[in-house]
Amino acid sequence: xxxxxxxxxxxxxxxxxxxxxxxxxxxxxxxxxxxxxxxxxxxxxxxxxxxxxxxxxxxxxxxxxxxxxxxxxxxxxxxxxxxxxxxxxxxxxxxxxxxxxxxxxxxxxxxxxxxxxxxxxxxxxxxxxxxxxxxxxxxxxxxxxxxxxxxxxxxxxxxxxxxxxxxxxxxxxxxxxxxxxxxxxxxxxxxxxxxxxxxxxxxxxxxxxxxxxxxxxxxxxxxxxxxxxxxxxxxxxxxxxxxxxxxxxxxxxxxxxxxxxxxxxxxxxxxxxxxxxxxxxxxxxxxxxxxxxxxxxx
Amino acid sequence: xxxxxxxxxxxxxxxxxxxxxxxxxxxxxxxxxxxxxxxxxxxxxxxxxxxxxxxxxxxxxxxxxxxxxxxxxxxxxxxxxxxxxxxxxxxxxxxxxxxxxxxxxxxxxxxxxxxxxxxxxxxxxxxxxxxxxxxxxxxxxxxxxxxxxxxxxxxxxxxxxxxxxxxxxxxxxxxxxxxxxxxxxxxxxxxxxxxxxxxxxxxxxxxxxxxxxxxxxxxxxxxxxxxxxxxxxxxxxxxxxxxxxxxxxxxxxxxxxxxxxxxxxxxxxxxxxxxxxxxxxxxxxxxxxxxxxxxxxx
Numbered sequence: 017x018x019x020x021x022x023x024x025x026x027x028x029x030x031x032x033x034x035x036x037x038x039x040x041x042x043x044x045x046x047x048x049x050x051x052x053x054x055x056x057x058x059x060x061x062x063x064x065x066x067x068x069x070x071x072x073x074x075x076x077x078x079x080x081x082x083x084x085x086x087x088x089x090x091x092x093x094x095x096x097x098x099x100x101x102x103x104x105x106x107x108x109x110x111x112x113x114x115x116x117x118x119x120x121x122x123x124x125x126x127x128x129x130x131x132x133x134x135x136x137x138x139x140x141x142x143x144x145x146x147x148x149x150x151x152x153x154x155x156x157x158x159x160x161x162x163x164x165x166x167x168x169x170x171x172x173x174x175x176x177x178x179x180x181x182x183x184x185x186x187x188x189x190x191x192x193x194x195x196x197x198x199x200x201x202x203x204x205x206x207x208x209x210x211x212x213x214x215x216x217x218x219x220x221x222x223x224x225x226x227x228x229x230x231x232x233x234x235x236x237x238x239x240x241x242x243x244x245x246x247x248x249x250x251x252x253x254x255x256x257x258x259x260x261x262x263x264x265x266x267x268x269x270x271x272x273x274x275x276x277x278x279x280x281x282x283x284x285x286x287x288x289x290x291x292x293x294x295x296x297x298x299x300x301x302x303x304x305x306x307x308x309x310x311x312x313x314x
Numbered sequence: 315x316x317x318x319x320x321x322x323x324x325x326x327x328x329x330x331x332x333x334x335x336x337x338x339x340x341x342x343x344x345x346x347x348x349x350x351x352x353x354x355x356x357x358x359x360x361x362x363x364x365x366x367x368x369x370x371x372x373x374x375x376x377x378x379x380x381x382x383x384x385x386x387x388x389x390x391x392x393x394x395x396x397x398x399x400x401x402x403x404x405x406x407x408x409x410x411x412x413x414x415x416x417x418x419x420x421x422x423x424x425x426x427x428x429x430x431x432x433x434x435x436x437x438x439x440x441x442x443x444x445x446x447x448x449x450x451x452x453x454x455x456x457x458x459x460x461x462x463x464x465x466x467x468x469x470x471x472x473x474x475x476x477x478x479x480x481x482x483x484x485x486x487x488x489x490x491x492x493x494x495x496x497x498x499x500x501x502x503x504x505x506x507x508x509x510x511x512x513x514x515x516x517x518x519x520x521x522x523x524x525x526x527x528x529x530x531x532x533x534x535x536x537x538x539x540x541x542x543x544x545x546x547x548x549x550x551x552x553x554x555x556x557x558x559x560x561x562x563x564x565x566x567x568x569x570x571x572x573x574x575x576x577x578x579x580x581x582x583x584x585x586x587x588x589x590x591x592x593x594x595x596x597x598x599x600x601x602x603x604x605x606x607x608x609x610x611x612x
Contacts, residue, residue, distance in 0.1 A: 103495065197401065200537035222520035223534050234611045236521050236532035239498035313532045314612060 017130065018059040018082060019262040021048050022122045022147045023137025023160075023251075025062040025086060029097040029111075030290060032104060034244045040291040041072045042096060044137035044160065047248030050292055051255030051282035052135075053079045054300050056262040059131070061085040061122045061147065065092040065115060075292060085128065091116040104246050105220055106188075124150035133262035136180070137251060138162050141172035148179055156267055158182040158214070158258055160250070166192050177206070182214035184254050190217050203227035214267065216257070216276070218250050226276055231269050235276050238284035238310050245290045249283045252295075256282030256303075281306045315428065316357040316380060317560040319346050320420045320445045321435025321458075321549075323360040323384060327395040327409075328588060330402060332542045338589040339370045340394060342435035342458065345546030348590055349553030349580035350433075351377045352598050354560040357429070359383040359420045359445065363390040363413060373590060383426065389414035402544050403518055404486075422448035431560035434478070435549060436460050439470035446477055454565055456480040456512070456556055458548070464490050475504070480512035482552050488515050501525035512565065514555070514574070516548050524574055529567050533574050536582035536608050543588045547581040550593075554580030554601075579604045 028042030049058045059082040066088070076083050094117035098107035120143055124131075129152050136144035136159035144159055151157075157180045165173050166189060177183065183206060187199055196202035203215040207229055217225045221243070223236040257279030264271040281303055288294040326340030347356045357380040364386070374381050392415035396405035418441055422429075427450050434442035434457035442457055449455075455478045463471050464487060475481065481504060485497055494500035501513040505527055515523045519541070521534040555577030562569040579601055586592040 198537075198539050198541070201539055219520065222517065223532075225534075225537055232537060232611045234521075234534035234537055234608075236523075236534045239496075239523055239530060239532055241496050241499055243496070310532075313530045 017132055018057040018128075019052055019133045019135065019258060020059050020061065020124075020128055020131035021045055021052070021135040021137055022061040022144070023048060023135070023139050024094050024117050025060070025064050025068070026094040026096055026117070027067075028247060028291070029095070030245055030247055031099040032245045033101065035290070037245075037290045039095075041075065042247065042291060043094060044139070044251045046076070046292070047251035047286065048135055048137050048255040048258075049076065049081050050079060050295055051252040051279075051286070052259030052262070053081050053255075054282070054303050055256065055259035055278060056133075058082065058259070059085055059128060061124065061128075063087040063089055063116050063120045063122075066090055068093045075296070085122075087123075089116045093117075098247070100246065104243055107247065122147045122150075132156070132265070133258060134158070135254060135258050136160065136176075137254075141165050141169055141176040145172070145176050145179065148176075155265075156181050156213075156261065158184055158254070160184050160254060161189060163189055163192055174210075177210040177212070180212070182212060182216070184216040184218065184250075184257075186218045186220065186250060190215075199225050200227060200232065214272070216254075218253060220246070220249070224253070224276060224280070226272060228272075233269070233273050233276060235280055236314070238280050238306070239313070240284050240287060243287045246287050247290075249286045252286035253279040253283035255279070277307055277310060278303065281310055284310075315430055316355040316426075317350055317431045317433065317556060318357050318359065318422075318426055318429035319343055319350070319433040319435055320359040320442070321346060321433070321437050322392050322415050323358070323362050323366070324392040324394055324415070325366075326545060326589070327393070328543055328545055329397040330543045331399065333588070335543075335588045337393075339373065340545065340589060341392065342437070342549045344374070344590070345549035345584065346433055346435050346553040346556075347374065347379050348377060348593055349550040349577075349584070350557030350560070351379050351553075352580070352601050353554065353557035353576060354431075356380065356557070357383055357426060359422065359426075361385040361387060361414050361418045361420075364388055366391045373594070383420075385421075387414045391415075396545070398544065402541055405545065420445045420448075430454070430563070431556060432456070433552060433556050434458065434474075435552075439463050439467055439474040443470070443474050443477065446474075453563075454479050454511075454559065456482055456552070458482050458552060459487060461487055461490055472508075475508040475510070478510070480510055480514070482514040482516065482548075482555075484516045484518065484548060488513075497523050498525060498530065512570070514552075516551060518544070518547070522551070522574060522578070524570060526570075531567070531571050531574060533571075533578055534612070536578050536604070537611070538582050538585060541585045544585050545588075547584045550584035551577040551581035553577070575605055575608060576601065579608055582608075
């Protein structure tokens with residue numbers, strides 16, 4: 017059974033202190049899937065326009081990712097343009113054109129309805145909800161979100177939070193959502209308010225904090241020598257994490273601890289180049305080698 | 315043999331979003347020693363003026379700290395005043411009066427000259443050097459520093475760096491000193507430039523990174539529920555760390571990993587109240603309990 021993921025498939029135009037790239041392969045669903053696929057079969061659900069090139073789909077298929085759930089429509093593909101400066105902790109969004117992703121309502125068909133591990137990558141909470149409602153009996157549904165939905169679509173987001181098992185978000189979003197400065201407090205508040213099983217707070221170059229009602233896992237980031245482009249790091253992290261949980265088939269302190277380490281390693285590669293360029297040349301063996309290296313540091 | 319520490323003994327006047335306290339016990343040497351003393355005998359070298367109250371000395375003595383190396387002079391004690399706002403990551407210094415600490419040249423006497431583990435807490439590099447030059451054959455000398463010395467007394471600081479074994483500094487200082495954005499690169503640059511054995515980069519609420527020529531240790535922070543006053547956290551961290559190394563008598567990957575966890579736990583208590591107020595009521599057992607709790611999170 018594949019790990020099912022819904023989210024954006026996009027063109028990104030990105031400028032960082034290390035260069036500028038136009039209309040490269042991006043999107044939360046793409047970055048998540050490309051990392052998760054090191055560990056488990058992945059099925060993507062998304063939408064692209066007629067401008068989306070076959071090479072990008074080929075790239076995903078070569079990784080073994082099932083892209084048959086990507087709808088091809090007549091419109092234009094989601095486009096995002098951003099710029100990073102200084103410490104590159106946050107992108108300045110220059111342009112967002114949702115295009116065909118704007119009112120996308122994913123369709124889940126056949127055996128995908130029985131998916132056990134599901135990632136609702138960053139997207140409108142109603143898009144995320146509409147996928148969720150088509151599932152039969154998932155084991156673990158994890159959603160990501162972003163400041164836009166927290167600020168402007170809060171009721172929809174709250175509805176979503178009441179129906180999922182776990183939420184992954186970054187520290188700024190956790191603060192925005194709960195009003196708490198302490199990340200452990202923010203996580204506990206969210207767990208209680210929505211009867212969630214797990215909150216993972218991503219702190220970028222500072223690692224992550226996973227909080228459940230029963231335990232806490234604090235993990236530093238892998239100390240990266242050079243960050244070329246941080247885009248997709250959070251999705252890559254989630255991909256490695258949920259990829260490993262899906263592989264194991266269950267969430268407990270042991271599986272989650274190791275899952276987060278896989279996620280951390282995937283994200284550490286993600287930031288070393290633009291788009292999928294760093295991951296493209298890697299195999300599972302490279303992931304394992306860096307995981308061992310990382311575990312020696314812990 | 316005691317762990318020898320030289321540094322400031324001060325009055326602090328501090329304002330945080332949680333309140334304001336005037337002329338409370340502060341100083342790098344005090345915060346370091348108070349945490350190190352959970353783990354090992356500590357001897358302080360410092361200077362105070364005639365305004366320094368006996369109660370503050372009593373507090374240190376009650377912890378078993380040897381304060382006989384604190385010179386009592388006719389002047390006024392070092393005074394620092396600062397304010398924290400927002401995320402409290404950095405203090406705004408409102409006033410610094412070095413007073414008797416300004417041209418302090420520590421005197422090391424008797425068996426203290428044979429000290430094996432030595433901490434040169436934040437102070438003028440020439441103060442730090444003058445202590446170092448009086449030692450016979452120390453095993454491990456670790457220094458702290460700050461932006462002021464990096465910016466304005468760089469030649470003195472470089473001289474110091476060439477004579478010590480290890481440096482502990484925060485991420486902003488590491489960036490300032492090396493021009494590197496990547497903390498692992500900054501650490502490696504410092505190791506190479508000054509033939510050091512160890513660099514520990516403190517990242518406040520984001521944990522720490524320890525780098526030696528042979529290995530790296532990445533440690534997250536203890537996830538604190540409420541930060542009341544971050545003053546002294548870095549010194550408390552260094553105190554727990556070096557306190558444990560001094561207890562073990564050697565620096566290797568195993569001792570350092572555990573040492574940093576002790577440091578992390580000491581710092582996590584430090585920020586929970588002003589001055590020494592949180593530590594005052596704690597025993598070694600409290601430190602051990604939180605260490606176990608912390609290790610479960612890792």
